[in-house]
Amino acid sequence: MQTDPTTDVASQPVQRVVIAGGGTAGWMVAAALSKTLGKRLDIKLIESDEISTVGVGEATIPTLMTFHRLLEINEQEFMAATQATFKLGISFENWRDVGEDYIHSFGVTGKDHWTAGFQHFWLKGRERGLARDYGDYCMELQAAAAHRFAHLPRGGMNYAFHMDAGLYARYLRGFSERFGVQRIEGKIVDVQRDATGTSIRSLRLESGVELEGDLFIDCTGFRALLIGQTLGVDYEDWSQWLHCDRAVALQTASVGPAVPYTRSIARDAGWQWRIPLQHRVGNGLVYSSRHLDDDAATRTLLSNVEGEVLTQPRVIRFQPGQRRQTWRGNCVAIGLASGFLEPIESTSIHLIQRGIVRLMQMFPAAGIRQVDIDEYNNQTRAEIEHIRDFIILHYHVTNRQDTAFWRGCREMAVPASLRHRIELFRESGRVFRVPNELFAENSWIQVMLGQGLVPRQHHPVADLMGDDELSAFLGGIRSAVQATVQRLPAHQAYVDQYCRRTEAAAAG
Known part of the structure; x- marks a missing residue:
């Protein structure tokens, strides 16, 4: 060679x-x-x-559908073979504070103006007492909360899979x-x-x-x-920013209809996942070994699962x-x-x-060629650093101070790139997206608002709407979302008729 x-x-x-x-x-x-x-x-x-x-x-995100389209994989066949269900987002429970929940969905919230995003009109409506929860204006989020799902014309529903x-x-x-x-x-x-x-x-x-x-x-x-x-x-x-370095995982039997979202439940030293499939539920606890040992983590997980435990708990160590x-x-x-x-x-x-x-x-x-290697490595690093910042955001912007783990997350110094995004949103309500970045503006907005970060001002274009016009604008979006969601079937019923795995397929 x-x-x-x-x-x-x-x-x-x-x-x-x-x-x-x-x-x-x-x-x-x-x-x-x-x-x-x-x-x-x-x-x-x-x-x-x-x-x-x-x-x-x-648990996946919508980009997997692009991969499947490139390979010409049939969705129903794939879902039946992998016991898959649909996923519209992630429910974050106890993250902002104990007892406070929100959903980060895959959808688009409201309607933007060319000068400013929908969040500015929502902030103005909130100031005037005309707006409901930010999530009320997102169809995927409301469908997830209602445990409903269906494919809509022209790709009108953004979704991923549990598999x-x-x-x-x-x-x-x-x-x-x-x-x-x-x-x-x-x-x-x-x-x-x-x-x-x-x-x-x-x-x-x-x-x-x-x-x-x-x-x-x-x-x-x-x-x-x-x-x-x-x-x-x-x-x-x-690990100076991402304190969790362990996970313990197990599977349980299903005890009810599968919901179309992943549950992420914050615990004292990390968080617990629940992922509903057709035939079982995946469970795990992600935690910091500096705050919780493996035995205690396993006990915490076992005391917070539903249904018969099907597998032995397995501890996974990572850096x-x-x-x-x-x-x-x-x-x-x-x-x-x-x-x-x-x-x-x-x-x-x-x-x-x-x-x-x-x-x-x-x-x-x-x-x-070395030039290709260098370009590949540069693109990979830029992409993962943007994702890293988005994940750190969940831990750092929180009102929780009840445990040493959460106090450490609140008080840590974060990368300058993330600090700039947080300060920009806090001061102006604006977000920006780096070209080819995975998470779009609406994802950053949903998580920042969900974690309790509320902007101090909105774009002045929203002030050009009077109360009647703004109320009609917000109300029309919310009504359209509600009307669509009410027509959707229950998620479990849709899975059963669309891609239920047969005994013959399971045996094969």
């Missing part, structure tokens, strides 16, 4: 792709590569049945194998670097088989066997942060091997997807 450090990492065309690790990340990579480039690539995926995956990334992560990996495995991906069962016991020491030459399995490749995808989870242990890419620790590079040499890390924030806004699968799409856009068919 010829190399030129000034231009090419490897001038040999990429034809052999080796994916180290399965799970959600590995099989998403395999599915995308095989569907789009399978005819020109030799794709192998190595995974061992003896190595368990984290398998708790069961069984293990079944999703199995579904994508079948999809990938139809497009030529070869799965190899085995444990990786050695990683051989090339002569330069900056790239990978081959992986050796416990069976003695050695697999060479031109491009290696590290999907080995927190172990980061290739990018971290072998190539030595450092990990940047963000919030990001690899300083996610692509080095001929190795790209995707999924947990590249970094992890925490599951609060269901961004893990999105970041897998973005890593895949970015790789597809820069795929080194003619050879790996």
Whole structure:
């Protein structure tokens, strides 16, 4: 393999792709590569049945639908295969303060003016006693609160999914194998670097088989066997802002109809999730080990679940942060091997997807070039830092002072980029969105208002409306939302008729 450090990492065309690790990340990579480039690539995926995956990334955000459209995946088939339900947002309970709740939905709230967002008209209406809760003007939020759902014409409902992560990996495995991906069962016991020491030459399995490749995808989870242990890419620790570093997870039987939102319930030293699927409920407690030990966390979770416990509690340890590079040499890390924030806004699968799409856009068919590696790493870092700030916002902007954990979150110094967003909204009611940023203005507004941050002023364009005009404007939006939501069927009933998994499908 010829190399030129000034231009090419490897001038040999990429034809052999080796994916180290399965799970959600590995099989998403395999599915995308095989569907789009399978005819020109030799794709192998190595995974061992003896190595368990984290398998708790069961709540998604709407961007997953884009991934499925690219792969031409049938939604009903996917939902039946993964026991999926619909998700319209996240219910944040006890986050602003104990006993105070709000929903961060996937929808658009109200109607903007070209000079100012809807929040300015809402703030004016609130000042004049003409406005209801901010969430009253968002259809997806009201549908979630009413436990209703349906597909609407012209993509009129923004939604995502709750799904069984293990079944999703199995579904994508079948999809990938139809497009030529070869799965190899085995444990990786050695990683051989090339002569330069900056790239990978081959992986050796416990069976003695050695697999060479031109491009290696590290999907080995927190172990980061290739990018971290072998190539030595450092990990940047963000625990000064994200204090939670543990999760304990288990599954319970369903005790009622599935709701179309994830529940995020703040506890004394972290928060608890509830994710309703067709056949069960996923549960977990994300917590800070500095404030709660594993045994106490397990007891807290067990005392706050509903329904029969189906699995043994499993403790997952993680360090919030990001690899300083996610692509080095001929190795790209995707999924947990590249970094992890925490599951609060269901961004893990999105970041897998973005890593895949970015790789597809820069795929080194003619050879790996340093300029592509640098661009990939720069884009990855910018994206995850914006998501990091959004997640920190949930912890830092709060009225809770009842425990050491929450006092520490309130009092910590936050990144300057987040501090600017908070101060801008507090002083002016304005938000801004960086190009290609995941969370739109309405997400920032919903969470900032939900966490108790109310702007001190609104845009003067809202003052041009008299009380009668403003009341009619706000009332018309709210009435339209109510009328639409009232026509929607119950979420559970819609799931049952749209994508209920049959016994025959389950057996297959």
